[in-house]
Structures are given as C-alpha cells and as structure tokens.
Amino acid sequence: MAWNGKLKKIDENRWEIPKDEFPFMRTNAVIYASENMIGQIRSDNAPLQAANVASLPGIVGSSMAMPDIHWGYGFPIGGVAAVNADSGSISPGGIGFDINCGVRLIKTDLTVDDLGGKVGVLVDELYKNVPSGLGSKGLTKIGNRELDDILKNGSKWAVENGYGWERDLEATEEKGRMKDADPSAVSDKARKRGIPQIGSLGSGNHFLELDVVDDVFDKDVAKKFGLKEGTVTVTVHCGSRGCGHQIATEYLQEMERYIKNNNIDLPDRQLACAPLDSKLGDDYYKAMCCGANYAWANRQMITHWVRESFENILEGSAEDMGMDVVYDVAHNIAKKERHDVEGHSENVLVHRKGATRAFAAGRTEIAQMYRDVGQPVIIPGDMKVGTYVLVGKKGAMKETFGSTCHGAGRKMSRNAALSKLKASDVKNEMRKNNIYLRSGSDEGLLEEAPAAYKDVDEVIKVVCAAGLTDKVAKLTPIGVVKG
DNA sequence: ATGTCC
Numbered sequence: 001m002a003w004n005g006k007l008k009k010i011d012e013n014r015w016e017i018p019k020d021e022f023p024f025m026r027t028n029a030v031i032y033a034s035e036n037m038i039g040q041i042r043s044d045n046a047p048l049q050a051a052n053v054a055s056l057p058g059i060v061g062s063s064m065a066m067p068d069i070h071w072g073y074g075f076p077i078g079g080v081a082a083v084n085a086d087s088g089s090i091s092p093g094g095i096g097f098d099i100n101c102g103v104r105l106i107k108t109d110l111t112v113d114d115l116g117g118k119v120g121v122l123v124d125e126l127y128k129n130v131p132s133g134l135g136s137k138g139l140t141k142i143g144n145r146e147l148d149d150i151l152k153n154g155s156k157w158a159v160e161n162g163y164g165w166e167r168d169l170e171a172t173e174e175k176g177r178m179k180d181a182d183p184s185a186v187s188d189k190a191r192k193r194g195i196p197q198i199g200s201l202g203s204g205n206h207f208l209e210l211d212v213v214d215d216v217f218d219k220d221v222a223k224k225f226g227l228k229e230g231t232v233t234v235t236v237h238c239g240s241r242g243c244g245h246q247i248a249t250e251y252l253q254e255m256e257r258y259i260k261n262n263n264i265d266l267p268d269r270q271l272a273c274a275p276l277d278s279k280l281g282d283d284y285y286k287a288m289c290c291g292a293n294y295a296w297a298n299r300q301m302i303t304h305w306v307r308e309s310f311e312n313i314l315e316g317s318a319e320d321m322g323m324d325v326v327y328d329v330a331h332n333i334a335k336k337e338r339h340d341v342e343g344h345s346e347n348v349l350v351h352r353k354g355a356t357r358a359f360a361a362g363r364t365e366i367a368q369m370y371r372d373v374g375q376p377v378i379i380p381g382d383m384k385v386g387t388y389v390l391v392g393k394k395g396a397m398k399e400t401f402g403s404t405c406h407g408a409g410r411k412m413s414r415n416a417a418l419s420k421l422k423a424s425d426v427k428n429e430m431r432k433n434n435i436y437l438r439s440g441s442d443e444g445l446l447e448e449a450p451a452a453y454k455d456v457d458e459v460i461k462v463v464c465a466a467g468l469t470d471k472v473a474k475l476t477p478i479g480v481v482k483g
Numbered sequence: 484a485t486g487t488c489c
Binding site: 073096097098099101134135193202203204205206239240241242244245246248249332414 | 484485486487
C-alpha cells in the first residue's frame with residue numbers, strides 16, 4: 001500500500017502532512033527528504049505512520065521523520081516526536097523493540113599498511129571473540145545480582161568489571177548510564193532473557209565493521225574526534241538483545257489494555273502509550289532506562305573484546321594503537337531534555353526511533369571534549385558503503401529537538417530481500433569491493449544486503465542541507481562481521 | 484529487532 005494522502009512540499013528537503021489531513025492529528029507531520037527520495041517514501045505508506053504519531057497525547061512541535069524513514073511498529077523508523085515531560089504520553093512504539101539499539105565508533109592510529117595484510121585474520125578473530133547470531137549467548141557468566149547492577153549502572157558496571165577504560169564513559173551518550181533506571185520495573189522474564197545474552201552482538205542489522213577513514217570533510221572537527229585520513233576504525237552496532245525486546249513487548253501489552261480501559265482514542269493500537277505521570281508510563285520509562293543501560297554495558301563489553309582481538313593479531317597494546325572510543329550514540333530511545341518550543345523553554349520527552357541525538361555545540365549533555373564543536377553522530381549506511389561521521393548543528397536544535405537520521409533506512413522489507421536477492425551475489429559484491437565478510441547465516445546476510453537499503457549519500461545530503469548536521473568524515477569498509 | 488507463535 002502506498003501513501004496517496006497529502007504531502008506538501010515545503011522546500012527542497014521538507015515535506016508536510018498538514019494537521020487537517022486527519023481529524024486525529026493534534027499537530028502537523030514533517031518528513032525530511034529530497035525530491036529523489038519521496039516516491040520511494042510514499043511507496044511503503046510510512047507517511048501514514050508519521051501522521052498517526054501526530055495523535056500522540058501531549059505531543060509538542062511536529063511529528064517528524066528523517067529521510068531514512070520506513071515502515072515500523074506504530075511509529076515509522078526514522079521518527080522523532082516530543083511530548084511534554086509532565087503531562088505527555090510515552091509510547092514504546094516510539095522507541096522500538098530493541099531499546100537503545102545504537103552505534104559505537106572506536107578509532108585507531110593504525111593505517112591499513114600497519115595491519116600488514118592481516119585484515120582477514122583480524123576479522124576472523126573478531127568473529128571468534130564477539131559472540132554473534134540469532135539467540136547468541138555471551139561468554140560472561142552473570143547472575144541476578146550482576147544483572148541488577150548492569151540494569152542500574154550500564155557501562156559503569158562494565159568498566160568496573162574490567163571491560164574497557166574509564167575514559168570510554170565520557171565518550172558515551174549519558175556516560176553509558178540512564179540515571180532513572182529502576183530494575184524493579186523489569187520483569188523476571190526479561191531478566192531471564194538478559195542474563196545469558198550479555199556481551200553478544202545478536203543478529204538482524206547488527207554488525208562489527210572494520211573501516212578506513214576515506215574522506216575527511218571537516219579537518220578541524222575530525223581532528224577533535226581523533227579521526228585522521230587513512231587510519232583504521234571499528235564500528236559496533238547492537239542493542240539490548242532479548243532483554244530490551246521483552247521489556248518492550250510486555251509494556252506494549254499493558255499499554256494496549258490501558259488505552260482500552262481509559263478510552264484513549266488512537267488511530268493505531270500499535271501507538272499504545274501511557275501518560276508519564278501515570279504509574280504505567282513511569283514504570284515503562286524506568287524499565288526503558290534499564291534496557292538502555294543493558295545495551296551500553298553490552299557495547300562496552302564488545303569494545304573490550306575488539307581491543308583484545310587487535311592485541312592478539314597485531315603488535316602492541318590497544319592503548320598504544322590509540323583505540324579510544326570516539327563516541328557511542330543511542331538511536332532507539334526516549335530522553336528527557338529541555339528544548340525551545342514556540343518561543344519558550346520546555347521539559348520534553350523526545351522519542352527517537354531510528355533517529356540520533358545531534359546536539360549542537362554548547363549543550364552541557366555533550367562530552368566536555370566535544371562541547372565546543374558539537375556532538376559526534378555516527379551513521380552506518382550499508383555493509384558495502386560504510387559509515388558517516390557527522391556533527392550536530394543549530395538547525396537540529398531549532399527544528400528537530402536536536403535529532404537527525406540513524407542510517408540509510410531500508411527500502412526493501414526483510415521478506416522482499418529474501419525473495420529477490422541471492423546470497424552468492426551479495427558475497428561476490430563484497431569480495432569485488434575488497435571487503436572481507438564473515439556472516440553466520442545466508443538468510444541474515446540477504447536481509448541486510450546493500451540492495452535492501454536506501455542510498456545513504458542521499459540521506460546524508462538531506463540532513464546536512466536541512467541544517468541538522470554537517471559531514472565530518474566517511475569511513476569505508478575493509479571487513480565486516482555480520483551478526 | 485526478536486528463543487521471527489507459550
């Protein structure tokens with residue numbers, strides 16, 4: 001089904017569904033996209049979901065979607081929506097099943113030459129040391145007490161237990177710890193799924209990517225981020241595994257009952273939500289924070305094994321190789337933040353579902369070392385084109401509650417990719433581009449084939465032309481571990 | 484995304 005409703009072109013990068021399109025819309029919806037992209041965006045009807053989100057109780061500003069928009073559960077992926085932090089409603093569909101799915105970028109001071117032809121060996125070592133795949137279990141045995149600590153303290157737990165460096169915390173959004181986390185809001189079932197999986201990559205679109213800094217667009221900012229042309233980087237993409245998934249599933253069920261019992265009228269039951277000042281809304285928020293912390297601990301543990309893998313294959317320590325975390329961003333999360341809304345300052349909860357925080361210089365939430373240039377934003381494209389590093393700009397603060405895109409965005413459903421593409425073609429395509437690939441399953445590889453994704457260059461062009469972010473560097477893959 | 488239906 002395609003979107004045949006109104007989609008008014010505001011300018012070269014913005015399209016609007018006016019508030020009067022449906023009676024349930026409390027505000028307008030804005031989609032960031034170019035003329036080139038809009039046909040594809042209409043084709044999967046995701047604009048309807050952006051319009052539906054405009055019905056969210058307590059929404060402030062517009063319902064927004066980034067150019068990587070595609071069909072999701074309730075909210076579109078690429079969706080951004082803010083609600084008043086006291087009276088507005090929180091919706092699990094606006095965060096996603098994989099709570100705090102996110103991306104971490106690790107730099108090195110090594111060039112490809114320094115790897116001495118060991119790219120394949122290194123990727124094999126990463127594949128061996130970082131558990132990946134559907135239902136994968138971590139190598140670390142923890143019990144309920146440790147899980148409690150992880151849910152409460154996130155990356156801090158990981159660093160205190162030997163996974164990584166103290167300074168990694170400063171290079172992580174929220175320092176890897178949402179302070180409102182309350183493990184008593186997390187069910188036994190979510191715990192049971194979380195315990196064996198801590199320290200694992202998972203499957204789906206999750207991956208490890210070995211890249212080379214190929215292009216530097218802003219030399220000063222790149223230098224600030226520790227990125228130098230020709231050096232090797234590692235990108236880690238994963239989330240909260242079955243733990244976050246279980247939290248999302250259970251609260252969605254409860255909120256569906258809540259909206260029914262309280263006669264809350266929504267255009268789609270998948271938008272199930274509860275006011276932040278209700279017990280259910282507050283409990284979900286606290287549980288979501290736990291899921292976020294689990295994901296940060298997870299990426300922190302993986303960081304440790306990435307460093308160990310480099311140490312096992314190459315000469316020298318991770319420290320000597322300059323393997324610092326550049327930054328770690330969450331792109332499936334809701335955050336309590338202060339923003340200007342129609343001329344006044346307001347406490348809001350910003351849902352970012354397949355969207356990345358992109359704060360401009362000056363915001364105190366940004367790590368001290370980057371505060372004068374803006375927040376690093378990490379945007380994976382697809383396994384062939386690689387990853388962009390951007391920096392948050394003023395336009396994001398003005399228009400999108402400090403948000404930008406999160407990736408290329410799918411243009412083919414998983415099923416469409418499975419039926420239309422061939423695994424051997426994807427493997428050949430990767431080989432032709434000199435990218436060493438390790439993948440656990442052909443099915444998973446097909447679902448994530450480059451052809452299943454939009455053109456990330458076009459996505460980046462839009463968010464930069466719209467003034468939300470600026471380009472800093474482009475990272476080109478030399479090796480991929482596909483989860 | 485996900486023990487792709489407890």
